[in-house]
Amino acid sequence: MDLIIPQINFSAIAPALTVMITAVVVLLIGLFFQKVQRELLAIVGIIGLIVSLGELGRMWGKDITGFGGMVGNDNFTIAFQMIFIIAAFLAALLSLNRIEDEYVSYGEFYGLLLFALSGIIVMVQGLNLLIVFLGLEILSISLYILTGFRKMRADSIEAALKYFLLGAFSTGFLLYGIALIYGTTGSFSFKGISSYVNANGFTNVLFVAGIILFLVGLAFKAAFVPFHQWTPDVYQGAPTPIAAFMSVGAKGAAFAVLIRLFVSVAAFSTREWTIAIWVLALLTMTIGNVVAIVQQNIKRMLAYSSIAHAGYILVGVLAGNEMGRSAVLFYLMAYTFMNLGAFGVVSYLGISHKVENLRIESYRGIGYKYPFAALAMAVFMFSLAGVPPTAGFIGKFYLFSAALKAGFVWLVILSVLNAVISAYYYLRVVVAMYMQEPEEGKVFELPAASWGVGLALLLAVLGVLYMGIFPSSLMQLFQKTAELISML
Amino acid sequence: MIPATNLLILGAILFSIGVIGVLIRRNAIVIFMSIELMLNSVNLTFIVLARQLHSLDGQIFVFFIMTVAAAEVAVGLALIISAYRLRATINVDEINLLNG
Numbered sequence: 402m403d404l405i406i407p408q409i410n411f412s413a414i415a416p417a418l419t420v421m422i423t424a425v426v427v428l429l430i431g432l433f434f435q436k437v438q439r440e441l442l443a444i445v446g447i448i449g450l451i452v453s454l455g456e457l458g459r460m461w462g463k464d465i466t467g468f469g470g471m472v473g474n475d476n477f478t479i480a481f482q483m484i485f486i487i488a489a490f491l492a493a494l495l496s497l498n499r500i501e502d503e504y505v506s507y508g509e510f511y512g513l514l515l516f517a518l519s520g521i522i523v524m525v526q527g528l529n530l531l532i533v534f535l536g537l538e539i540l541s542i543s544l545y546i547l548t549g550f551r552k553m554r555a556d557s558i559e560a561a562l563k564y565f566l567l568g569a570f571s572t573g574f575l576l577y578g579i580a581l582i583y584g585t586t587g588s589f590s591f592k593g594i595s596s597y598v599n600a601n602g603f604t605n606v607l608f609v610a611g612i613i614l615f616l617v618g619l620a621f622k623a624a625f626v627p628f629h630q631w632t633p634d635v636y637q638g639a640p641t642p643i644a645a646f647m648s649v650g651a652k653g654a655a656f657a658v659l660i661r662l663f664v665s666v667a668a669f670s671t672r673e674w675t676i677a678i679w680v681l682a683l684l685t686m687t688i689g690n691v692v693a694i695v696q697q698n699i700k701r702m703l704a705y706s707s708i709a710h711a712g713y714i715l716v717g718v719l720a721g722n723e724m725g726r727s728a729v730l731f732y733l734m735a736y737t738f739m740n741l742g743a744f745g746v747v748s749y750l751g752i753s754h755k756v757e758n759l760r761i762e763s764y765r766g767i768g769y770k771y772p773f774a775a776l777a778m779a780v781f782m783f784s785l786a787g788v789p790p791t792a793g794f795i796g797k798f799y800l801f802s803a804a805l806k807a808g809f810v811w812l813v814i815l816s817v818l819n820a821v822i823s824a825y826y827y828l829r830v831v832v833a834m835y836m837q838e839p840e841e842g843k844v845f846e847l848p849a850a851s852w853g854v855g856l857a858l859l860l861a862v863l864g865v866l867y868m869g870i871f872p873s874s875l876m877q878l879f880q881k882t883a884e885l886i887s888m889l
Numbered sequence: 890m891i892p893a894t895n896l897l898i899l900g901a902i903l904f905s906i907g908v909i910g911v912l913i914r915r916n917a918i919v920i921f922m923s924i925e926l927m928l929n930s931v932n933l934t935f936i937v938l939a940r941q942l943h944s945l946d947g948q949i950f951v952f953f954i955m956t957v958a959a960a961e962v963a964v965g966l967a968l969i970i971s972a973y974r975l976r977a978t979i980n981v982d983e984i985n986l987l988n989g
Contacts, residue, residue, distance in 0.1 A: 531946075531950055534953070534957075535953060538957045538960070538961075542957075542961060542964055545965075546964055549968055549971065552971050553975075554975075555975045555986055556986050556987055558971045558972050558975055559972065559984050559985075559986050559987055560987060561968050561971075562917065562968050562972050562984065563984075563987075565961075565964065565968050566911075566917065566920055566921065566924070566965075566981070569921070569965065570924055570927075572924075572928075572957075572961075573904070573907065573908075573924055573927035576927075576931040576954060577904055577927070577930075577934070579950075580931050580934040580935050580938065580947075581934075583935070583938055583942075583946070583947055584897075584938040584941075587942050587944060588946075589946055633987075634987040634988070638987055
């Protein structure tokens, strides 16, 4: 029997390698210099992220594959990876905030954040279910630890335990799905699956069951309704920068795989699958929005809002055309800025790790006392609600017009209604900040802020406004990448 | 030789026992053991399929699953111990600070 050694091309995984090496370096710095400033750890991490962005820029347009076709980087994948690197960058800046003092002085924090990012990168560039699974697990295991990072707090550990048990449970389903797919198609690669479907369609019950189990595993990561129950608990218990990163990273990575699967397996545009995803998208956004209305805790509200946004993005995936895919990228980018920004303001407004001011009532009257933070929060809330001239509006406009073009008129009408419902609870925060008297007569006093969180908020506000006012250049770029999603 | 179908059915039964265990047991460690049972039933399925398809891919996948499961055990047991230290219980029904 001949042993064929596949072509190994390390440049294909250069961004992931860079992030992993940086993570190890950060871990070692934290280990050897106990008294090291956390700013230094963050800066080392951020340098690694910038190098890795540079690697991605170098790979742009070259369609580099490696490891015998198991990983590949077309422009579409590269755009996804860039979005996640920006998310990790903002999360690293947010973690410099003073209320995160309690735990981020350890090198492990930034190390694990970078490992989680490397997992996302591996998952997004995988052209093979084995690589997707590995990336997903690198991401998940890092996030389990990060969620429980405040290990002296019962709520943090509880959130981590719930996330861990449910996450491992969903991994079981994902793996059984992969096993069934392997058993019927004899292959782990998207290419093999797609040629199997082109030849046989969805006639084999075991294959269909495998795909459904695989999608359930992904749906858990992206928190689609009915697999969303863990989200609010985990976001509430996790450190705020980590909740922010999870809401973009874990969700977005699942979307990248979903789009890859739908593009490579064209037969997904059959009637049964379309109806299933239609219902999933509608349920996800409606339940997310309706339950968010009654939330009193701002982190839980943002968690339900992130569920609703996953529903909006699913509309773009369902559209299935190039416009839909570029709209998904655009929306994910906009969502990165507005959601990380909103979590950033939440973190900024905490007094200490004991008094975090997470109730929406505690925001009453801060508009006059902390004008910049309140203004930033207002921008993010308007953007999440989809009010022009913000990125959220343009993103929703692109998503829904792609779906209209694909003929999903009713779904678009219901999505717009959903966006109107969501405006209620987003504007409630703005109303509390500017139009209501503070609780107990006066607003809480905040100690001096750190530069990191200020920089992160500034970048997020600029990002939201830039994408809202000048969307065309970025949109054209994303459109080009979506046309070029050639690689299977 | 045992026919492949029987082994696949065994895998499916073990997987179902694991799922039922996760759903009805309330002790975090027992839930975790049920999850491990699910993963191992997947391993069995992969090996049987690899033999049937005459391809090595499935067997290689099993190594990755075992590695990942080991990493998950390390993290999971650490979390369960932390939870026990803070709450003196690992009954998942009593760990319920977060809800609303």
